[in-house]
Amino acid sequence: MKKQTAGREYLGRIAPQFAELNDDVLFGKVWAREKELSLRDRSMITIASLLTAGQYPQLKSHLALGKEHGIQKEEVVEIITQLAFYCGWPKAWSAFPLIEEIYGEEPAISEERTAIAEHNRITDQNPNSGRKRITAMPETLAPFPVGEENTTYQDHFVGKSYLATLSLGQMNVFHVSFTPGARNNWHVHRADRGGGQLLLCTYGRGWYQEWGKEARELHAGDTVFIPAHVKHWHGAASDSWFQHIAEELPGEHCSLEWCEAVSDEDYSKLP
Incomplete structure (x- = not known):
C-alpha cells in the first residue's frame, strides 16, 4: 500500500499529532498488517462502517481505495444493497452516485495518470537527471x-x-x-x-x-x-x-x- 499523506496535507497545521496518527499508525501500521487481513478485506470492512455511519466524503475516498485494492463495481454494489436492509435505505441510496462516480469512465484522467507514472519511472531510474517526482492525481x-x-x-x-x-x-x-x-x-x-x-x-x-x-x-x-x-x-x-x-x-x-x-x-x- 502506498504511503498515506492525507492527514498531514489536510490536518498537518491544525492537528499535527492527529495527522501523524492517521498517516503513520492507522494507514502505516494497521492497514499494513496484510498477514491478518488483506487490503481488499480491510477496504470492504471500512466501506461498510462508513456507510453505516453516513460518512459520505470518507466513503467516497474509501470506495476509490477499494477499487485500487481490487474490489469490483458489481461487488461494491452488492455490499451496499445488503447493507441497505441493516443500516437504512436512504444511506444506501446516497452511496450509489458515489460508486458511479468512482467506477465511471474517466479516460482523460487515466491518460494523465499513465503519463505521471511514466515520468516518475524515468525519474526514479535516473536520480541525477534533475527531474522531480510528480504527485499523483x-x-x-x-x-x-x-x-x-x-x-x-x-x-x-x-x-x-x-x-x-x-x-x-x-x-x-x-x-x-x-x-x-x-x-x-x-x-x-x-x-x-x-x-x-x-x-x-x-x-x-x-x-x-x-x-x-x-x-x-x-x-x-x-x-x-x-x-x-x-x-x-x-x-x-x-x-x-x-x-x-x-x-x-x-x-x-x-x-x-x-x-x-x-x-x-x-x-x-x-x-
Missing part, C-alpha cells in the same frame, strides 16, 4: 469533484486543467484542478462596484501572484482574496497537482479580462 483525497477537462478556457491556460461547477446563479462557484506545472494567464476581474474573487485551496501545492509582487506559495487550507482590478495569476507547482475552489464575488457589471501568459522563464524561477 488526488481524486481519492479531494472532497470535491474533479470535473471535465477545461477546454473552454484552454487558450488562457498553460498546461492541462479540469473544471467542476459547484454552483451557478446567485454566486458562481467552481472547483479547479491544475496538473503539475499548469497555470492560468495573467488576468483581471473587472467590476463597476464590488466583484473580485475568493480562492479556497483544497489540495496540493500551488502559486498565486499579483502584478509587481512576489509569488505566494499556496497549500490546502489557504485562502486568497483577490480584489477587482488586480492583475494576477494562479496555478500548480511544477511537482504537484493543485486544486482550489474559485468563488466569483458579487458586483455590478462584472467581467474577466485575460492578459498574457506566465512565461516559462518566470515560472521556472519559482521554488
